[in-house]
Amino acid sequence: MFEFNDRVMFEDKPNDLLTVGEMLVDMISDNYGDGYENNGYTRFFGGSPSNIAINANKLGIRSHIVSAVGEDSLGTFLLNRLREAGMDTDGIQTTPDSTSLVVVTKSQSTPVPIFYRGADYGLTYNGSLERALNNSKAVHFSCWPISKVPARHTVERVIEEARRNKMLIGFDPNYHPKIWERDEDGVAYVKSVISKVDIVKPSEDDAERLFGPDSHANQVEKFLELGAKLVIMTLGKDGAIVSNGKETVIFASLATVVEDTTGAGDAFWSGFYAAVIKGHTIKEALELGFAVSAFKLKYTGAVVDLPELEAIKRQFNL
Amino acid sequence: MFEFNDRVMFEDKPNDLLTVGEMLVDMISDNYGDGYENNGYTRFFGGSPSNIAINANKLGIRSHIVSAVGEDSLGTFLLNRLREAGMDTDGIQTTPDSTSLVVVTKSQSTPVPIFYRGADYGLTYNGSLERALNNSKAVHFSCWPISKVPARHTVERVIEEARRNKMLIGFDPNYHPKIWERDEDGVAYVKSVISKVDIVKPSEDDAERLFGPDSHANQVEKFLELGAKLVIMTLGKDGAIVSNGKETVIFASLATVVEDTTGAGDAFWSGFYAAVIKGHTIKEALELGFAVSAFKLKYTGAVVDLPELEAIKRQFNL
Numbered sequence: 100m101f102e103f104n105d106r107v108m109f110e111d112k113p114n115d116l117l118t119v120g121e122m123l124v125d126m127i128s129d130n131y132g133d134g135y136e137n138n139g140y141t142r143f144f145g146g147s148p149s150n151i152a153i154n155a156n157k158l159g160i161r162s163h164i165v166s167a168v169g170e171d172s173l174g175t176f177l178l179n180r181l182r183e184a185g186m187d188t189d190g191i192q193t194t195p196d197s198t199s200l201v202v203v204t205k206s207q208s209t210p211v212p213i214f215y216r217g218a219d220y221g222l223t224y225n226g227s228l229e230r231a232l233n234n235s236k237a238v239h240f241s242c243w244p245i246s247k248v249p250a251r252h253t254v255e256r257v258i259e260e261a262r263r264n265k266m267l268i269g270f271d272p273n274y275h276p277k278i279w280e281r282d283e284d285g286v287a288y289v290k291s292v293i294s295k296v297d298i299v300k301p302s303e304d305d306a307e308r309l310f311g312p313d314s315h316a317n318q319v320e321k322f323l324e325l326g327a328k329l330v331i332m333t334l335g336k337d338g339a340i341v342s343n344g345k346e347t348v349i350f351a352s353l354a355t356v357v358e359d360t361t362g363a364g365d366a367f368w369s370g371f372y373a374a375v376i377k378g379h380t381i382k383e384a385l386e387l388g389f390a391v392s393a394f395k396l397k398y399t400g401a402v403v404d405l406p407e408l409e410a411i412k413r414q415f416n417l
Numbered sequence: 418m419f420e421f422n423d424r425v426m427f428e429d430k431p432n433d434l435l436t437v438g439e440m441l442v443d444m445i446s447d448n449y450g451d452g453y454e455n456n457g458y459t460r461f462f463g464g465s466p467s468n469i470a471i472n473a474n475k476l477g478i479r480s481h482i483v484s485a486v487g488e489d490s491l492g493t494f495l496l497n498r499l500r501e502a503g504m505d506t507d508g509i510q511t512t513p514d515s516t517s518l519v520v521v522t523k524s525q526s527t528p529v530p531i532f533y534r535g536a537d538y539g540l541t542y543n544g545s546l547e548r549a550l551n552n553s554k555a556v557h558f559s560c561w562p563i564s565k566v567p568a569r570h571t572v573e574r575v576i577e578e579a580r581r582n583k584m585l586i587g588f589d590p591n592y593h594p595k596i597w598e599r600d601e602d603g604v605a606y607v608k609s610v611i612s613k614v615d616i617v618k619p620s621e622d623d624a625e626r627l628f629g630p631d632s633h634a635n636q637v638e639k640f641l642e643l644g645a646k647l648v649i650m651t652l653g654k655d656g657a658i659v660s661n662g663k664e665t666v667i668f669a670s671l672a673t674v675v676e677d678t679t680g681a682g683d684a685f686w687s688g689f690y691a692a693v694i695k696g697h698t699i700k701e702a703l704e705l706g707f708a709v710s711a712f713k714l715k716y717t718g719a720v721v722d723l724p725e726l727e728a729i730k731r732q733f734n735l
Binding site: 173281 | 444491513518520
């Protein structure tokens, strides 16, 4: 149970947050549409766990990323960017597959990402990963690594070990059928994972993909029934509805300017983790998470130049 | 046996050349290297069978392409380009996987392509493919579709049917371990395919990947021993060595200006097919193939604005 006015107690560890999962290249079109004139693309560093780790580091906690890239020029690109962001790359494995890639061709209607799974799902559980885990206070992952074996087995062992170590476990149930194997019921598997973690942050779309359409309150209830201890359901410009099973709190969005929504969810996670690890209450950490998200929304790009958490706190009068 | 001064006799058919295999997007970096400043890429229409079919059409024979793309914006892009090149798209299947993609980051050393196999290997043998096959005089494919099931099974049925129909069968043994499944001996499988086709056009590198290093004459001999009836081994600027098992002829390169080598091999194939189908002897067809290749080398891009075969013939005094 996470009481809103409680603080999470952590053992002293050399690292704060460990994120486990995909690092990938986002190849995004420079213009809209499929016309002859619009063939330019730009590669970006991508992958939610690495964005969260980089953000958390900027906000002032120690973070570490475990992921896998290919032995190719796109893998080198990702490793270089990670180093340039001041992160160590000890946790990055290389696998014989191509570095995972997502192509997004901008469209006046809905831009549909095209997924190219490669190296990321080759992530294995090894001694280095186990040490990183045992040295951390909290661990975070999303649906990417659990969608495909062997990364799934790696995350299963991570969850087991994290539970044994009483670490805080956060999971982004961002289920998408396109990244799942076609012959498997991804929904059932994602639900089985929700039952083993502490905190989930579904969007309305995530909830609908997992449970079908229903009211916000009912959707939150379903995550709680599966066993999540804190459910943070984000509602875009309408803020979020958060429940610990005993109490449900509505948070209004703190965003004043929305320049680009990419990475807003990752910004929330990093603000939330930074705050709970720095000793804030759950309620304060949620507010700080939404403040970091609002800060990010003012700028373009998945990872923006975040100040320390204390500066965000002052800026948003929290 | 293909005597150098013989012509290939074809039954009258509504189509001349059918190419079967990959259509894919080549995503090529605009600049060299992995630096911060070099993140721009441009997408191009790619895939050797479609290049050959488009070229052959420009040279004045009727051609048709059978391939598979994903139901995504990159698939739409490829279909649009094919239509713009004046080709019909009846033979293009759609599969649930992402449109196949190759990323090439230019490098001052050797640029290594990064392969993202998707829709292309989902190609199935269906009634439409069988009709296209029965309506054609010659069929062509490369190592892409045979590297992965189910496309491999489709090509196996194509070969069977083409042999029964006494079609001319051309195969590009461009074996590359990177497109093969890691747990399978691709070399053995490619060799088994060589034994069932009429004409192969290996490069020196292809031969070395299949047989290890050896002299040109010995490499050509190995392809003949496997059962190929005409072996065209290309030697870059040194031309080509061609053998029908009885006679071996060296062809000097006809290239005068080399602006870009991309697609030079496809240009050869299309010139060769166009010439044999138009009734030229094998020797003349080889010369015309090398002439088309030399024409293409003067321009940048995989598919350039080729004139009719007769114009090439006049231009190269053949």
